[in-house]
Amino acid sequence: MKRFSTARLSQIIFLFIFIFLFVQTEYRGNDTISAAVNSFFRADPLVLVSYLAAVKSFDFLLLPSLLMVFSTLLLGRFFCGWICPLGTILDLVTVKIKKTAPIRLFKGNFKYWLLFPLLSSAFFNINLAGILDPIAILVRALTFFLYPLIGDGFRTGWVGIYNLVGDKRDMLAPGYNIFKDHLLPFRETFYPLAFLSALLFVLIIFIERYERRNWCRNICPLGTLLGLLSRFTFFKRTPVSLCADCKACRTTCPTAFDDEYLSKQDCILCMDCQHKCRQERVSFSLSAFQTHKDNFAPERRVLLGGILTGFMLSGVFRYRNPDAMAQILRPPGVRDEDLFLRKCVRCGECMKVCLKSALYPAALQAGFEGLYTPMLIPRLGYCEYNCILCGQVCPTAAIPNLSAEKKKLEVIGKAILNKSHCLPLARKINCIVCEEHCPIPQKAIRSRTEQQTNDNGQNVTIQMPYIVEELCNGCGICENVCPLEGKPGIEIFAVKNRNPIEISVNDTTIKLPIKKENTNYGY
């Protein structure tokens, strides 16, 4: 039985913390969610650097990542070996996977050709770093694929038991409730891009058959960035090169020793070589700055070529389909689409936490650069009036963290009635379920009583709805509850001007020339 190294212990602890925080990113009866759930992203140097490049300013939410950068400068790429949950998962499964030979394509400068264009295009306002960030890949695979699957499995089983034994199922309820209240997702949600998210994750595991920690050593942009920062660390391994008579470290080491010596950019400080060295020659220590044996890697042509590629990529992904853009609805508080796309890390946290499952990852509707960014789909879920969870979990404040009072006034879009479809307007049949559900205290949807002739020629009294656009915040509940099956009679459309609405509560005088139909009894 092999001994647990300290690094391995740290990995397991952080993996549990990650899973725990993931499960905690959910409405659990409290309007405030612990800031800790997005800690991994706030401490992620790739998020920091791409944010700085794209937004050209700093946000104090990202202070932990600054600390991580400084720690890496001092100690090296310990994040990969001690903290990264994706790395831990790879370490745990890799022993079960038989290895063949490394893929030559990934060797050499491949990882720099990935990192530099990503950072460069971020500087030119296309921030796609989050798509390949390892934490984001893991959170998205869990949020869009695995977690709903587990929840659905439990739920189907639970319903199945009811269909078998009926009310006798109540005996098992205490046990099931522990799962339901603390571990499972509250509602059944199925996400688009579930397949892609699962695929990215599975591919990363799949390539383990070619080399151990294949993703980490050859592809991961975060790892590559941390590697660049590790060039000047004070941590040093003795001996620097493989011993002529042994060379066991080459097989023991998960990420380094492509050459004869240990490159600091590759070393993830797992210290397995130290534990497994039979001659006990290996030691790690802090020492003064020492010159590096190898050349400046990557080479200058890779750096310049990467920057140029990033610049060209930033021009390639700019097309946005106007029809699709008319229905791209962003979370509340997002006023500017361009700035949002630059700040959004595509981590998936907001979509995970959304109370009513209103947020879904965009595929190509907002252009390729909008991939995995959150959009509101009212027909599937609306933005709950009093909820402020998404702003609290966003690690870069792409969705601002607003108080409930402010958030209610933020405009997501505006509702438009479809006169060809809406039951009262098109067919003179009573409804106004949309008005019923409008959460604005003075009602952004109102109705007037009219005498109409219906399709059968009968004279009927109908409540005809209309929208007070100045009061609508685009939450989407009207579209969500419209009883028409298929296309709703009312839809939320995106608007450019998202200045907050003005409502005065506790005071029923409204500064609008709208008659208060059907709303009071002379009290």
Add this chain to the structure above:
Amino acid sequence: MDRRSFIRILGIASFFHSSLLKNLFAAEGPIVAVAEGNDPAQITRSVINKLGGMKRFVKNGDTVVVKPNIGWDRNSDQAANTNPLVVKAIVEEALRAGAKKVKVFDRTCNDARRCYVNSGMEAALKGMKNVELKHIENERFKKIAINGKALSEWELYSEALNADVFINVPVAKHHGLTKLTLGLKNVMGVMGGNRGSIHKNIDNSLADINSVLKSHLVVIDATRVLTAHGPQGGDLGDVKKFNKVIASTDIVAADAYATTLFGLKPEDISVTVAASKRGLGEINLKKVRIVKA
């Protein structure tokens, strides 16, 4: 006295037999009890007692369903949901009358967790033994044949259908379509499926549902009332304190009386009219005995 006089007296005396007398007074119709006061729990209790006490409805070992309005993510002051103190009083009375279990639920319009918490229902019923406050579980809906004027069948919550006693506890408030929502409309909280679609013929649909799901007792919460922008409001300026609770075994009579509190006539509410035409209760308040508790 001679024999003929004696027999005459016996004949006339029979007219004063208690069962005949009872029938004479019974022509007065259903009873609606009303209580007014600052303590919601106390006026709820007194209004139930005026109807004969909870023991008239709940027998030992009964399963009781109390169906309040918990539909909206609003706090108690905003008057969109039933006053939790009223609900708690009813639950306590049911337990005291010998109920084996009291189930409280509603199919909410907003997020169920937020509604149950912010309405005050969770806090009010916390820790009470033999009381179940649970979210709706979709597998418990059962398709029921209704064969009504508007609906042929609909999914109804089996817990409500299987209850020994069904206590309907609406909060009286304004509603855009039906003008007011009271006891007859409160049963929408046990309906499954696409509830919005019944709004095209809401009067007959509600009469249909109430025909198959009878409320043994209706307690209308008029302690604080939403008078505009209902059914969920949000503006405290729309809330008025009436400090009243109404109870009756006749759902139509209860709704009819509650309507008058808003300055309207019972006939103004088409839902109530349709229900009375269906024989679900008495809409004419002159034929109803209003009892102040």
